[in-house]
Amino acid sequence: MKLPEAKAQFIQTWGLLGAQWGVNRTMAQIHALLLIAPEPLSAEDIMSGLDISRGNVNMNVRELMNWGIVEKILVPGERKEFFVAEKDIWKVGTAIARERKKRELDPILKVLLQLSKVEGDPKDKNVRAFRDTMQNIQKFAHQTDAALNAFIKSEENWFYSTLMKVIR
Amino acid sequence: MKLPEAKAQFIQTWGLLGAQWGVNRTMAQIHALLLIAPEPLSAEDIMSGLDISRGNVNMNVRELMNWGIVEKILVPGERKEFFVAEKDIWKVGTAIARERKKRELDPILKVLLQLSKVEGDPKDKNVRAFRDTMQNIQKFAHQTDAALNAFIKSEENWFYSTLMKVIR
DNA sequence: TTGAACTTTCAAAAGTTTTTGAAAATTAAA
DNA sequence: TTTAATTTTCAAAAACTTTTGAAAGTTCAA
Numbered sequence: 286m287k288l289p290e291a292k293a294q295f296i297q298t299w300g301l302l303g304a305q306w307g308v309n310r311t312m313a314q315i316h317a318l319l320l321i322a323p324e325p326l327s328a329e330d331i332m333s334g335l336d337i338s339r340g341n342v343n344m345n346v347r348e349l350m351n352w353g354i355v356e357k358i359l360v361p362g363e364r365k366e367f368f369v370a371e372k373d374i375w376k377v378g379t380a381i382a383r384e385r386k387k388r389e390l391d392p393i394l395k396v397l398l399q400l401s402k403v404e405g406d407p408k409d410k411n412v413r414a415f416r417d418t419m420q421n422i423q424k425f426a427h428q429t430d431a432a433l434n435a436f437i438k439s440e441e442n443w444f445y446s447t448l449m450k451v452i453r
Numbered sequence: 454m455k456l457p458e459a460k461a462q463f464i465q466t467w468g469l470l471g472a473q474w475g476v477n478r479t480m481a482q483i484h485a486l487l488l489i490a491p492e493p494l495s496a497e498d499i500m501s502g503l504d505i506s507r508g509n510v511n512m513n514v515r516e517l518m519n520w521g522i523v524e525k526i527l528v529p530g531e532r533k534e535f536f537v538a539e540k541d542i543w544k545v546g547t548a549i550a551r552e553r554k555k556r557e558l559d560p561i562l563k564v565l566l567q568l569s570k571v572e573g574d575p576k577d578k579n580v581r582a583f584r585d586t587m588q589n590i591q592k593f594a595h596q597t598d599a600a601l602n603a604f605i606k607s608e609e610n611w612f613y614s615t616l617m618k619v620i621r
Numbered sequence: 622t623t624g625a626a627c628t629t630t631c632a633a634a635a636g637t638t639t640t641t642g643a644a645a646a647t648t649a650a651a
Numbered sequence: 652t653t654t655a656a657t658t659t660t661c662a663a664a665a666a667c668t669t670t671t672g673a674a675a676g677t678t679c680a681a
Contacts, residue, residue, distance in 0.1 A: 288580055291571040295587075298564045305557045307475040309639075323582035328658080338641045343659060364649075364656060374589040378597075389473045396466045403459040412456055414491035418540065419463075425542040477669075496628080506671045511629060532626060532679080 292321060296335070311337060312345040316354065316370060325358055325367035353380045375440075383437045390433075394426050460489060464503070479505060480513040484522065484538060493526055493535035521548045543607075551605045558601075562594050 296317040303313025318334050331342045349355035354371045401419035405412035464485040471481025499510045517523035522539045569587035573580035
């Protein structure tokens with residue numbers, strides 16, 4: 286396989302991976318394009334590289350910057366803005382974990398904690414079933430939370446061993 | 454908060470969690486409804502509980518069964534089919550991890566492995582950047598794979614072991 | 622067998638998300 | 652200043668996903 290074909294396939298695959306996990310496909314594709322670019326890319330490079338509109342590039346690049354995995358840089362002598370991706374995949378992984386936990390997991394776990402305080406007669410099997418489920422989810426959530434925090438704080442290599450301690 | 458309100462909020466929240474991670478919202482809501490049900494539910498119970506059509510229930514319950522976290526049961530003397538969810542959240546977590554890894558992660562990682570074999574002149578910085586990225590992703594993928602496998606294999610007893618810590 | 626109870630299927634409709642592209646806003650050079 | 656290059660915004664269009672519901676299929680008691 287030659288480079289252009291391999292690049293295209295990587296962009297396609299990275300986009301699919303994102304889409305399956307609730308990330309905008311185009312955002313993941315832009316990320317892929319930047320990951321394999323040896324030089325910073327302009328908005329126009331991304332537009333032509335993926336055949337998408339300027340507005341689409343602008344919106345998705347901004348979101349990648351919000352996630353902390355792409356940076357805007359100014360090239361001396363150039364009017365345009367350029368973009369570079371964080372190339373260390375471990376850092377990319379921890380940044381994504383940190384953001385998604387903060388935005389999507391933490392608020393939901395807060396709600397679930399509230400729900401275990403439901404009023405009701407413990408003789409009612411509906412009440413008992415509900416409370417049992419909430420307690421189980423909370424316990425699981427705490428372990429997941431600990432594992433994710435370990436990962437987020439980790440430098441490479443620490444991850445596997447700390448996760449093992451949490452699980453065992 | 455009283456039970457009916459708490460149930461509604463749990464269903465809503467569980468659905469949101471699913472939707473954010475690429476799972477059909479209604480499928481997650483059906484799962485929530487079954488998780489807190491003290492008795493098996495029929496298709497009609499689910500239809501009226503969530504106000505959705507028969508076809509929708511059929512399709513999503515089938516998918517929950519494919520994931521191995523819901524089971525069809527036959528109640529003696531009843532013509533209808535009933536459904537129960539696996540109530541142990543750790544088992545639910547490992548089942549979901551096992552299925553998603555198999556369906557969505559493994560095939561993609563296989564492609565990425567292929568891509569690191571790209572032909573090309575190592576003097577070309579495009580080739581070098583591409584290969585570096587592929588190698589980094591692969592290394593990360595292997596660690597993630599090992600961590601996921603450890604989690605998937607961590608069979609039950611989590612309740613027992615946490616209980617032991619409380620007792621001693 | 623028959624037919625009522627129940628489940629499954631799937632084309633069309635509804636709903637949601639993503640993308641476009643042109644106008645408005647911003648920036649910086651002349 | 653003014654002007655041209657560039658970026659941002661956002662309403663409308665396109666694309667995609669989910670849901671419906673009625674017809675077809677299946678099961679089983681009589």
